Structure formats: structure tokens, C-alpha cells
Amino acid sequence: MREPSLCEILSECDEAVVVRMLEFVPEDMDLPRAPRDGVILMTCREGLNETFHLGEVLVSESMVRWRGVEGYAVVVGDDPRRSLVAAAIDAMRQAQAAPSDLEALVADAAESLLHRRGEDARAAASTRVEFDLLPGA
Amino acid sequence: MSYVAVQGGRDAIERACESYEHRRSGRTSAPLELDQIREQLHLAVDRVMGEGGLYAPEHASLAFRQAAGDTFEAAFLLRAHRATLPRIAQSEVCSTGPMRVIRRISSAFKEVPGGQILGPTSDYILRLLELDPLEDPVERRNHLRERLFSGKEPEGGIPDEFPRVVELLRREGLVQAVSTTSEEPFDITRRSMLYPAPRSARLQSMARAETGALLFLAYSSMRGYGDIHPTLAELRVGYVPLTVTNPVTGRTFVAGEVLVTEAEVVSRFSEPGGEPRFHLGCGMCFGHNELKAISMGVLDRCLRSTAPSCPAEDQEFVLYHADGIESMGFANHWKLPHYVDFLSDLDRLRKAREVAHARA
Numbered sequence: 001m002r003e004p005s006l007c008e009i010l011s012e013c014d015e016a017v018v019v020r021m022l023e024f025v026p027e028d029m030d031l032p033r034a035p036r037d038g039v040i041l042m043t044c045r046e047g048l049n050e051t052f053h054l055g056e057v058l059v060s061e062s063m064v065r066w067r068g069v070e071g072y073a074v075v076v077g078d079d080p081r082r083s084l085v086a087a088a089i090d091a092m093r094q095a096q097a098a099p100s101d102l103e104a105l106v107a108d109a110a111e112s113l114l115h116r117r118g119e120d121a122r123a124a125a126s127t128r129v130e131f132d133l134l135p136g137a
Numbered sequence: 138m139s140y141v142a143v144q145g146g147r148d149a150i151e152r153a154c155e156s157y158e159h160r161r162s163g164r165t166s167a168p169l170e171l172d173q174i175r176e177q178l179h180l181a182v183d184r185v186m187g188e189g190g191l192y193a194p195e196h197a198s199l200a201f202r203q204a205a206g207d208t209f210e211a212a213f214l215l216r217a218h219r220a221t222l223p224r225i226a227q228s229e230v231c232s233t234g235p236m237r238v239i240r241r242i243s244s245a246f247k248e249v250p251g252g253q254i255l256g257p258t259s260d261y262i263l264r265l266l267e268l269d270p271l272e273d274p275v276e277r278r279n280h281l282r283e284r285l286f287s288g289k290e291p292e293g294g295i296p297d298e299f300p301r302v303v304e305l306l307r308r309e310g311l312v313q314a315v316s317t318t319s320e321e322p323f324d325i326t327r328r329s330m331l332y333p334a335p336r337s338a339r340l341q342s343m344a345r346a347e348t349g350a351l352l353f354l355a356y357s358s359m360r361g362y363g364d365i366h367p368t369l370a371e372l373r374v375g376y377v378p379l380t381v382t383n384p385v386t387g388r389t390f391v392a393g394e395v396l397v398t399e400a401e402v403v404s405r406f407s408e409p410g411g412e413p414r415f416h417l418g419c420g421m422c423f424g425h426n427e428l429k430a431i432s433m434g435v436l437d438r439c440l441r442s443t444a445p446s447c448p449a450e451d452q453e454f455v456l457y458h459a460d461g462i463e464s465m466g467f468a469n470h471w472k473l474p475h476y477v478d479f480l481s482d483l484d485r486l487r488k489a490r491e492v493a494h495a496r497a
Contacts, residue, residue: 002235002297002378004391011393038225039191040381040392043322045232046419047303047401049315052322052340054231055186055423057379057395058193061225070385074225076393077195117237124239125291127255131247 001121004113006106010086011075012116013109018082024102025088026066035062035080035087062087069094140473161205174198183396183424184208188461189215190326190345192395192423209347209465216462229380229389233399233421234298238375243302245370245403251299256374257425302371303401303417312403312415332453339440339456340433344422347461348429354459355432358439358449365449367402367418367435374398374425398422400430404438416441 010018039056046052057076062083064071071091075083089106092098162168175182175198185197189212197215204210240256243249255261272280306312322337323330330338343351358365376394383390403415418438420430435449442450449455458464 002237007390007392008378008394036223036225038223039219040225040379041227041324042192042379042395043228043230044377044397044421045230046340046399046421047301047315047417048313048419050318050322050336050340051230052337052344053324053326054341054344054397054421055190055192056219056224056326057228057393058191058196058219058222059225059392063385072383072385074381074390074392076192076379076395078193119286120237120239121295122290123285124254124256125293125295126285127240128252128291128293129255131253133247 001114001117004110004117006089007073007075007083007086009106009109009113010073010082011077012113014112017105017109018079018085021085021089021102021105022081024092024099024105025085026092028066029088029091030065031063032065032070033063035060035084037061037078037080040074059083064088064091066091067095067097139478140470140475141477143474143476157205161203169202171195171198171202174201180425181206181208183426184348184429185211185215187423187426187429188212188345188347189219191215191219209461212347213462213465226381226384229382231377231380231395233373233375233377233397236299236373236375236377236397236399237394238295238299238373240374241299241372243369243371245368246302246305249302249305249371251296252293254295299373301401303403306370306403306415310412310414312417313406330456334452334456336437336441339452340419340421340437342456343420343433343436343459346429346433346456346459347464348426348432350459350461350464351432351436352428354449354455355435355439358435358447363439363447363449365404365418365435365439367404367431367438369431369434370401370403370417372398372400372427372430374427396424398424398426398430400427400434402431402434402438 037058037060040059042054042057043051044054058078059074059076060078060080060083061074062080064084064087069091071087071089071094073083073086073090075086089098089102175194178201181201182194182197185201185208186192186194188208189197189200193215196218197211200211200214203214238254240258241251241254243253303312320335323335323341325338325341330342357363359367375397377397378391379393379395380389381392382388398421400420402418404418406414406416416438418434420433420437422429422433436455439449440452440455445451
């Protein structure tokens with residue numbers, strides 16, 4: 001199973017986890033632009049190899065500056081706090097200053113997400129079928 | 138005919154809005170919570186997102202509740218909300234290859250690489266009303282979890298990627314070759330469509346079209362008003378990673394997952410002077426909406442007809458009339474005051490009758 005990205009983890013983790021992670025956002029972090037909601041135009045490739053725009057996805061975007069590095073995040077959904085946390089973690093990781101307690105929270109949230117996706121996969125796998133044709137068909 | 142501006146009635150309109158909300162909130166039932174709608178009426182929520190053209194499950198649930206379950210109105214609310222938001226970026230080109238599949242079937246082949254995964258479906262049961270639920274809903278939910286997740290893991294698991302079924306046909310040269318065009322896709326939200334429209338515009342337009350309208354048009358072709366009798370090469374439902382580019386570093390990352398339904402239909406086709414082979418029709422939409430994806434796949438194939446012979450093959454007919462919000466808006470506008478036009482009509486009718494009576 002694919003390892004979830006930081007933004008995926010933040011877009012899907014529980015509210016309580018977001019609240020705890022927010023406590024780790026450094027107070028001296030600059031916001032060149034306020035976190036904002038917006039849309040991403042989702043472009044897809046279909047079976048004839050042509051691309052088209054499937055539609056737009058509601059997202060939240062944040063950009064932060066801290067100790068000379070820039071953190072950036074886009075999270076599916078419209079919760080600016082989630083994108084702010086993801087951008088802050090991005091910046092802290094670049095500056096090699098992400099607290100271990102925060103990384104532990106991220107790791108736990110990733111594990112929960114993988115567990116939920118594992119359940120989806122398990123439910124799907126249990127419905128794998130091999131149909132047989134009726135005799136004479 | 139056109140409607141006419143009127144004034145007055147402010148109090149009555151305010152009461153009408155309150156009356157609507159009062160009726161929607163019910164008499165004695167518990168208020169509907171958004172998470173109940175999102176989780177338990179997910180197919181309706183998915184339909185609203187698809188027709189609204191905005192993937193936003195929370196907002197679609199809110200719209201569905203506000204519209205008292207009217208999917209047209211809910212999709213309108215969602216599309217109107219979208220108009221207030223900035224477009225931050227365009228995604229990288231997403232493919233359904235790495236889709237995290239929850240359902241994947243083929244009606245063309247019994248055995249397909251990766252296997253057939255029935256997933257969450259009611260396709261194989263009798264559709265009978267459960268008039269006498271045997272269990273408390275919460276107990277039932279726990280029982281289902283127990284059934285699905287206890288005991289040993291199912292054998293085989295789910296592959297990270299499923300090959301496309303249509304590739305089996307393509308390898309033998311039995312299905313049309315893939316396109317080699319590298320054109321930037323048309324964006325119908327930024328430019329007006331002109332006909333004949335590029336295929337990318339047609340697909341985008343149908344991806345946000347109303348489910349029933351697409352079904353109606355595709356069904357007309359299946360029944361004989363047209364000649365597309367499709368076989369479903371593959372239907373897949375699952376979560377596609379939404380990949381975006383970090384404007385600071387230029388690196389790509391996954392922002393989250395988007396639930397998508399994709400259908401690929403094939404139908405036999407003979408080109409004058411060419412070999413007979415299958416042509417492919419593709420349908421794709423937000424959320425879990427199989428009827429919409431299949432109908433869109435059939436219409437994608439119909440709309441590539443070089444000599445349209447029926448409504449489902451006529452681009453203008455299909456694309457102008459399949460958008461639920463446009464058609465709903467026009468049908469609804471007849472409820473607005475047309476007093477002046479109608480008086481003029483009445484006047485002309487009376488005069489015509491006078492002339493007719495004078496001649497008699």
C-alpha cells in the first residue's frame with residue numbers, strides 16, 4: 001500500500017490530532033499569505049490517453065516562512081488549520097527542527113490512516129469473485 | 138416570452154423562506170447531522186458533487202440538507218459556492234492506474250488480470266424493501282464489521298495497480314489505438330464551447346452533467362435511437378491521488394484522495410476501408426456513481442460519430458441539455474412573473490378571435 005503523504009495525513013486525521021499538532025506550530029513562524037480555501041482543477045488521463053478536466057476539488061492552501069525556509073501545503077477539504085499544520089511541519093522538516101513529539105503524532109496519524117485503508121482493501125479483497133459459466137452456456 | 142421585474146412582497150417572501158426551512162426541519166424528527174448524510178447517504182452526496190463539479194463531501198452534504206434532498210438544487214448550491222473560491226492551481230495529470238480500488242468488474246471477460254472485485258454493491262440481490270429490520274441498526278453495523286474484519290485475511294489482497302482490461306484487446310489490435318495528441322485540455326469553466334467541441338470539452342461537460350439526463354440519452358442509443366450497444370470492458374471505483382506541484386520547490390506531492398468512478402465501454406465499429414475493431418467510450422465522474430460513468434462512456438462513443446443520426450450522437454443536443462443546473466434554471470424560471478408578456482399574448486389572442494368571429 002502506498003505510503004500516505006503529509007498532506008494526505010493532515011486531510012484525513014481526526015480533529016483532536018489537528019488540535020494537538022497546532023500546539024507545535026512555532027510562534028515566530030511568518031505567514032507570507034494567510035491560509036486560504038480554494039479549488040484545484042483536477043485533470044485526468046482517460047483510456048484513450050487523452051487528458052480532460054474532471055472537475056474541481058475543494059482544498060485549503062498554506063504557505064509559511066521560518067528560519068529561512070518556506071513550507072507549503074495543500075490539503076483536500078476546507079480546513080485552513082490542517083494546511084497550516086502541514087506547511088509548518090514541511091518548514092520544520094526542511095530546517096531539521098521538527099520536534100520528535102510532533103513526528104510521533106504524525107506517525108500515529110499515518111498508522112491510523114493506513115489501518116483504515118487496510119480495512120477498505122480487506123473488505124474489497126473479500127469480494128473477489130470468479131464466476132463460472134453455467135453448463136451449456 | 139420573458140419574465141418581468143416586480144416589487145413588493147418582502148414580508149411574504151421572508152415568511153415563505155421561513156416556511157420552507159420549517160418544513161425541511163420536520164415536525165418531531167431529530168435534526169439531520171452532516172456526518173449522517175455524508176456517511177449514510179453517500180451516493181446522493183457523490184451525485185451532488187459530480188453534478189456541482191466540485192469535490193467537497195462536507196459541503197455537498199450541507200447542500201443536500203439545505204435543499205431538502207433535491208439533488209438539482211444541492212448541485213446548484215455547490216456550484217454557486219464554487220464561484221466564490223479562487224482557483225489555486227491545476228493538478229498534475231491524474232491517472233486511475235494508482236487508484237485505490239474498492240470495486241472493479243468487467244462484463245467483457247470472466248477472468249481479468251488483477252481479478253474481479255465486487256466491492257460495495259447491491260447488484261446481485263433482490264431489490265426488496267426491508268420492511269422488518271431484524272436488528273437494531275447499531276448492532277447491525279457491529280455485526281457487519283465483525284463479518285468483514287474478523288477471521289483470517291482474504292487471500293490475494295488488493296494489488297496497488299490494476300491493468301486496464303481494454304489493454305487485453307489493444308494488444309491484439311482489436312481496439313482503437315490510443316491518442317497521440319498532446320493538446321492542453323479545453324476548460325469549459327473558462328471558455329465558451331463551440332461546436333464541434335474538442336473531446337476534452339465534451340468529457341468535462343459530461344463529467345458534471347446531470348445523471349438522469351446522461352442516462353436518458355445513453356439509454357435512447359442503447360434501445361435503437363442510435364447504434365451503440367456497448368459492452369462494459371471495465372468499471373472501477375476507488376480513490377485517486379490528487380497530485381499537485383509545490384510552487385516553491387517545484388516538487389510534486391499528493392494533497393489527498395478523490396473518490397472517482399470510471400467506466401470503459403467498447404462497441405463494434407467498421408470504418409470504411411478499414412478493419413473492423415472495437416471503439417472505446419470513456420466515462421469518469423466524481424464519487425461513486427456507476428450509472429453516470431457508464432452512460433457517459435456510451436455517450437462519449439456516440440458523440441464521436443462522424444454522421445450523427447440520432448439525438449445521442451448530436452453534440453449540441455447532448456451537451457446543451459444534459460447540464461442539470463442549466464436545464465433546472467430554465468425550467469424554474471417559468472415560475473417567475475411573466476405578467477406583461479402574458480397580457481400581450483392575451484391581447485393578441487383576443488384580437489385574433491375578433492377577426493375570426495368577424496369573418497365567420
